[in-house]
Amino acid sequence: MTTTERAHRAVPGSALALIAQSRVVLAEATMAWDPGERFRLAHLAALRAAAAVVADRGRPAGARRRLMSVWVLLDTIAPELSDWSRYFAAGAPLRAAVEAGARHAVGRRAADDQVRSAEEFVLTIERTLGMLATPLAS
Secondary structure (H helix, E strand, O other): OOHHHHHOOOOOHHHHHHHHHHHHHHHHHHHOOOHHHHHHHHHHHHHHHHHHHHHHHOOOHHHOOOOOOHHHHHHHHOHHHHHHHHHHHHHHHHHHHHHOOOHHHOOHHHHHHHHHHHHHHHHHHHHHOOOOOOOOOO
């Protein structure tokens, strides 16, 4: 499906809701002072954006009953996003460590990198879903 075709079809409401949630969490991440919290929120924003693609495209038939990471699902249903799925999958253990109370597991630079990557990823997903017809200028 081309970008033009995607722009002219309806995006499921569940995918739109997940993108909206992703944007809210991303805004919280940009305002968070604590590096661990910035990292955690940015990663969660990316997670919701990835879930929007799954909501849009659906789970593969063989994966319907198995529990699997959204990053594995994304890699399967949107191979063009595999670099992103690998990047955020690699950050999942750090997010889990922060959530478990290891607030110093992430430094300021890693948190800032995660926020920037999540911002770019959410824009990429919005384009993938046909929500943005043309790339935004930097």
